[in-house]
Amino acid sequence: MAETAKKMNFFEKYLSLWVAVCMAAGILTGKWIPGAVEALRSMEFGAGSQINIPIAVLLWLMIYPMMLKVDFASVAGVTKRPKGILITLFVNWLVKPFSMALLGYIFFKQLFLPLIGQELADQYIAGTIILAAAPCTAMVFVWSYLTDGDPAYTLVQVALNDLIMLIAFAPIVTLLVSGASNLTVPFNVLLWAVFIFIVIPLTAGALTRIWLIRTKGKEWFEKKFLAGLGPVSITALLLTLIFIFAFQAENITGRFFHVILIAIPILIQVYLNSGLAYLLMKKFRVEYCVAAPGALIGASNFFELAVATAIALFGPDSGAALACVVGVLVEVPVMLSVVKFCNSTRRWFDFSS
Secondary structure: OHHHHHHOOHHHHOHHHHHHHHHHHHHHHHHHOHHHHHHHHOOEOOOOOOOEHHHHHHHHHHHHHHHHOOOHHHHHHHHHOHHHHHHHHHHHHHHHHHHHHHHHHHHHHHHOHHHHOHHHHHHHHHHHHHHHOOEOOOHHHHHHHHOOOOHHHHHHHHHHHHHHHHHHHHHHHHHHHHHHOOOOOOHHHHHHHHHHHHHHHHHHHHHHHHHHHHHHOHHHHHHHHHHHHHHHHHHHHHHHHHHHHHHOHHHHOOOOHHHHHHHHHHHHHHHHHHHHHHHHHHHOOOOHHHHHHHHHHHHOEOHHHHHHHHHHHHOOOOHHHHHHHHHHHHHHHHHHHHHHHHHHOHHHHOOOO
16 A cells, blocks of 8 residues: 555545545534525525536536546547446446445435435435446546556546446436435436536537647646646535535534445445456456456546536535535545555456466
């Protein structure tokens, strides 16, 4: 783990700690200055839209830098090594959201129902489904690097996931949330969330990338422009968490135990999907530099989109938003454990004998 720690930057290494600090800061802010928090909460794009203006701006500052990293031209080379891509897509889109819906139903609607009640059970199921239906974040590039993954192949996997999200995210969330809970997802609101938080930043990122590479060169774009935006993205994430927990302060001070309950099915789902992807890669003799990132992508989530969608659908003080934030809290330590496992089992993928 010492070697891994040296390779991660300061914010990435302690992201879970920053998330916890922001949770505490948000809750204290909500308890100490409720008037200011209520004023911020009321700033929406139209009455009843549930899209809070300060949070929307911060989410944009998170997502846009990540979209700049996606090179869709690399997707054309996917046919050269299709097995790893097919396994990744199978786990991400045909297993992950459905297994999360099942786990959410078992834990929240059955095992934990006496502890949380029907209304919160529905909210927590919705949040975990939204989280699972948004696979793969920019942090995957960090996890791939820590396992000596093929960076070009990882980029292709990320790009394909983003493209599929454009058409599959809204229908899957609508189907599973409606089927596993008593909530009705307003499809038009979900489509607006996809448009605002995927289509616009994805388009803006792609156009910016093309323009800057043509005018400034790829080296300047990657080493200067992208590097300079890194702190912007992580700062926006942390500020977003402060806002969310400030909005939720009254709701969660009396039920911190719920955070632990929400984390249980999320943890099971992460290890289930990463393990399934990794074993399928081994079974189909995919090289390690593709298999390890594939397992990590199967476990990681586009939590920025998930948080934005939960807020747009159910509001910043909803149980669904809380469930998505819990996903952020557990992701870094869990993903580091998957990284360690992959590095320790590299020999599994020596197919020379």
